[in-house]
Amino acid sequence: MIVEKGYSKAEFVSKLRRLADAIENENRFDIQIAGEQIYVPTRAEFTIEHERSDEEEEVEFQIKWKRE
Template sequence: MTEKKQRDIEKQYSNAEFAAKLRRLADAVESGARFEIQIAGERIYVPVRAEYSVEHEREGKEEEIEFQIKWRND
């Protein structure tokens, strides 16, 4: 198996696009199905075994919430 190139990007979406992606993710998690998403031209396949977390950061006047999905490709 070839190793994938490292990647660290952040993609902005409109409110409607973001809501649609969250709905698809919620449906996949709830039904126990694999989640597929395309980000900046690359299709990502999130396995059912992925772990989900929510992170909150605060620095000065800025706050951030990150919905994180992590898994290991073995």
């Protein structure tokens, strides 16, 4: 299942700041995406991905973890 929602620049910046603070302080990150509450544990792994095609480019900040 994929849940995706667009955000304004200000909303996106706010979420990134909260994420950075949570990572830096080794706290769980809580976020609601399109009405679904997500809890990102401190054991999550973080990657940055770049995709390129002839027509567009994309950078994704990814957070992954295994369910317990």
